[in-house]
Amino acid sequence: MPNALVGHLTFQSKDLGKETTLLLTFDSDMPGMYKDYFPVAWRVTTFGKEGIYSMVVTYKHQFALSKSQIENWNITGAATAVEINVGQQTTLTKSGQVFSFSTPEAGLHGALEAINHTGEDQDITVGFMTPGQFLPKPALFFDNFKNSSKITAQFTPKLRAYITSEYQEGAILRDAIQTLPIWEHDLTALEQSTIWYLTRDQATGHYTITRA
Numbered sequence: 001m002p003n004a005l006v007g008h009l010t011f012q013s014k015d016l017g018k019e020t021t022l023l024l025t026f027d028s029d030m031p032g033m034y035k036d037y038f039p040v041a042w043r044v045t046t047f048g049k050e051g052i053y054s055m056v057v058t059y060k061h062q063f064a065l066s067k068s069q070i071e072n073w074n075i076t077g078a079a080t081a082v083e084i085n086v087g088q089q090t091t092l093t094k095s096g097q098v099f100s101f102s103t104p105e106a107g108l109h110g111a112l113e114a115i116n117h118t119g120e121d122q123d124i125t126v127g128f129m130t131p132g133q134f135l136p137k138p139a140l141f142f143d144n145f146k147n148s149s150k151i152t153a154q155f156t157p158k159l160r161a162y163i164t165s166e167y168q169e170g171a172i173l174r175d176a177i178q179t180l181p182i183w184e185h186d187l188t189a190l191e192q193s194t195i196w197y198l199t200r201d202q203a204t205g206h207y208t209i210t211r212a
Contacts, residue, residue, distance in 0.1 A: 004062035006131055008193040011055040011161075011209065013047045016200045020207070021046045021165040022055060026139045027173060028158040028184070034175060037142045040075060040125065042159070044169040047198065060129040061188070063155070064136035065090060065114055067099045068123040070143075075125065075170045078135050089113035089150075092122060112153045116145050126153055141172045157187040163207050183209040 011022060027039035045055040063085065066078035082090050082101035089107030092114060093100050099118065107113040116122055122145045125138035142151055161183035167173065183196070195212035 004060040004129065005192060007059050007061060007187060007190065009057040009190075010193075010195045011045075011057075011198050012195065012212070013053045013198040015050055016047055016198070017049060017202050018200065018205075019046060019049045020163060020198070020200065022198065023162045023164050023167055023177075024057065024159055025162070025173065025177075026155075026157060026159055027177065028156070028160060030154075030156070034173075037140050037153070039173045040127075040138045040141050041167040041169050041171040041173065042137060042139055044167060046165070058131055059137065059187075060131060062129040063112060064127055064129050065092075065101060065112070066125045066127060066136055066138060067092060067101075068125045068138065068141065070123055070172070073172045073174060074168065075138050075141065075172065078125070078138075081135050083129060083136075084112055086110060086112060089115065091115040091117050092124070094118035094120070108152060110154060112155060114145070114151045114153075116147050116149055116151075119147055121146050124151070126155055128157075138170070158184060159187055160184045161209055182207050 024043040025039045043057050047053040064081050064083045066081040069077040079099045084104045088104035090104045091102040123143050126140040127136035127138040129136050160181035162177050196209050200207050
């Protein structure tokens, strides 16, 4: 596939007054969330109480599907992956112990599609490619992908930020996070590189993220 644009998000803080963990995930309200599929803790970073800290997120504007490797509801890796564009479909097969995705071809307009022809139920993820990495960073997790069935994902990459230390990076979020997001943006609507300031009101403890 042609080279995809690379996006950069930078979150910075200074003297927050409290050690703070920032979680980024794609858990915007979409039909079937927490039933047919689950968001994944896409990026997690802890900012220190005092001093200057920075979290840099680099990704490609390129979707990918992965045959997931799961342990205790945490994504630990992938057996294989394929880059795919909106409006394409691919088929997952298994020969011996080797999984393979077919070369993506034209599919349903406005969606990503995957067909399971492995002979068994599978777990797969939708994610983004990262520069310098062979495997994508997972964003959505589909469990119990039935054999001979098709997954159709109409995924708008609307990223949310939360203040929570309950999850590690790669954790599958089985239920909604019990705090409100402090930031939300569609990645496709952002400029290629943006900088954001994470601040905390020392009197109220309220966090905000604002554009630099």
